[in-house]
Structure formats: structure tokens, C-alpha cells
Amino acid sequence: MARESLESMELEEVVYLVAEVDGKVVASSELSRRLSGYDKHLGGIGIAIKNGFRDSGIGTEMMKTLVEQGKSWGLKVLMLTVFANNARALHVYRKIGFFETGRIPKKFFKEGQYLDEVIMTMMLE
Numbered sequence: 001m002a003r004e005s006l007e008s009m010e011l012e013e014v015v016y017l018v019a020e021v022d023g024k025v026v027a028s029s030e031l032s033r034r035l036s037g038y039d040k041h042l043g044g045i046g047i048a049i050k051n052g053f054r055d056s057g058i059g060t061e062m063m064k065t066l067v068e069q070g071k072s073w074g075l076k077v078l079m080l081t082v083f084a085n086n087a088r089a090l091h092v093y094r095k096i097g098f099f100e101t102g103r104i105p106k107k108f109f110k111e112g113q114y115l116d117e118v119i120m121t122m123m124l125e
Contacts, residue, residue, distance in 0.1 A: 012073070013032060013033055013034070013035060014030055014031065014032040014033070015030065015031050015066070015069050016028065016029070016030045017029045017030070017062050017065060017066065019049075019053075019058045019062065021053065026049065026050045026052075026053040026058065027047070027048065027049040027050065027053060027058050027059065027062060028047070028048055029045070029046060029047035029048070029062045029063070029066060030045070030046050030047075030066075031043050031044070031045050031066040031069050031070055031078075032044050033070075033073060033075060041074075041075055041076040041077060042075065042076070042077045042078075042079060043070045043073070043075040043077070043078045043079070044078075044079055044080065045063070045066050045078055045079070045080040046080065047059060047062060047063065047066075047080075047089075054088060055088065059089070059092050060092055060095070060096065063092065063093070063096050064096065066078075067096065067097075067122065067124070070124060071124055075124055076123070076124055076125050077121060077122070077123060077124065078098070078121065078122040078124065079101075079119065079120070079121050079122075080093065080098065080119075080120050081117050081118065081119050081120070082117070082118050082120065083108065083110070083115050083116075083117065083118070084103070084115055084116035084117070084118050085115055090118065090120075093120050096122070097122050098120040098121060098122045099120060099121060099122070100118055100119070100120055101119050101120065101121040102118075102119035103116050103117065103118050103119065104116060104117040104119070
């Protein structure tokens with residue numbers, strides 16, 4: 001892990017979660033925040049789950065834990081982004097309480113096609 005990441009963890013600017021199955025990491029996630037500035041009330045979430053371990057509840061539990069961490073930090077808004085064609089992730093995020101607040105058309109070119117980036121938000125208060 002980079003030195004900056006360790007310093008961020010010590011300052012409580014970021015928290016990382018991993019899920020292991022049989023001693024191997026199958027999912028990772030993070031919640032980050034800024035300690036000053038006009039957007040210090042905002043937290044950003046990222047999550048990745050290996051193929052074969054999706055639809056097992058791991059992502060839902062990780063997201064719930066990150067939301068609780070955001071609340072404990074006193075954050076007011078959580079934000080994440082997702083590929084528009086990732087129906088599985090969109091379902092999980094909506095189930096937890098995120099809603100679409102924006103979209104960047106054709107932001108990505110993946111596997112021969114353009115994909116929108118969906119911006120999703122959750123209000124914590």
C-alpha cells in the first residue's frame with residue numbers, strides 16, 4: 001500500500017474493506033472523504049467484486065458497512081459512479097438507498113461499445 005494511503009487511513013480520510021473466501025481476497029471497497037473544503041460533507045465510495053462472487057451478498061454487506069462508517073464520520077452525502085450497463089450493481093445501490101443524480105454519456109469505451117457513467121447519491125440525513 002502506498003505511503004499516502006497509509007497516511008490517509010491514519011487521518012481517517014479513507015477506510016478500506018476487503019472480503020476473503022478461503023484466504024483469497026474476492027472483493028474490495030473503500031470510502032473516502034476530505035477533512036476540509038466545501039465538500040467535506042461528501043464521501044466517495046468504490047467497490048469491486050470478483051466474478052464468481054457476485055450475487056452472494058458480499059457487496060450489499062460491504063456497502064452497508066461503508067454507509068454506517070459515513071454516518072459515524074458525520075458525512076451528509078455519499079456518492080459513487082457505475083457503468084450504466086451494470087444492472088447488478090445498480091440494483092444493489094438502489095436497494096441500499098442510492099439514486100441516480102447524473103450521467104455522463106459515452107464516458108467509457110469498453111469491449112467495443114460506448115458506455116455512460118451513472119452518478120449515484122445517497123443522503124445520510
